[in-house]
Amino acid sequence: MSERPNFITPAGFRALREEYEALFAGERPKLLETIAWAAANGDRSENADYQYGRRRLREIDRRINFLARRMKAAKVTDPAAQPDKDRVWFGATVTLADVDDNERVVTLVGEDEADAGAGRISFESPLARAIRGAAVGDTRTVRLPAGAKDYEVMAIAYPGLSRRLS
Structure with missing residues (x-):
């Protein structure tokens, strides 16, 4: 699959990279801790922390994948x-x-x-x-x-x- 280049300024690429790192190294690990804690509390079917955490984790993973694809296709142009x-x-x-x-x-x-x-x-x-x-x-x-x-x-x-x- 050949995507057309994603022309982007250096500042725009930095913004993508910062968002990726904030999600991957910041928000995602904290959310995994919350999900693990909520799962340890027992019944997952009525555990709002667990259900919300899993849903939010899917959203974060989708955004991380999107950002990774956009950065890979990026053609930084000054x-x-x-x-x-x-x-x-x-x-x-x-x-x-x-x-x-x-x-x-x-x-x-x-x-x-x-x-x-x-x-x-x-x-x-x-x-x-x-x-x-x-x-x-x-x-x-x-x-x-x-x-x-x-x-x-x-x-x-x-x-x-x-x-x-x-």
Whole structure:
């Protein structure tokens, strides 16, 4: 099974690794102790600590497996090392304007670190796909469920770049 690479920034990979370690080395061992203690108390069918512990353990194990797969498929990409900083690529922070001159600032990141409310959108999202490779002044049409919308690239910035390209 060949998964496509999971592009991710170094900070995003660190966050995945920290969550994995917190679950695997922190929460899981404590939960195993609680389950063992609850199992030693007798009747497991009416033991809420035991039942909740087993259910929570399954949730943790699923999350650990998911994180392990995502980290294995990860292709850590440092946006500061992007060779063509005049165009929109992975890790770029882009200022966009629509036809009504409403500005929107987005940063293109990996799926695991996307947070639309904070302006971090997945590199695979419709908006990101539409603006990939665009330069300042380019207009791109984004096809959304509500219909097509045009955006003009107003500025492009990358981490570690002291000036904004505009």
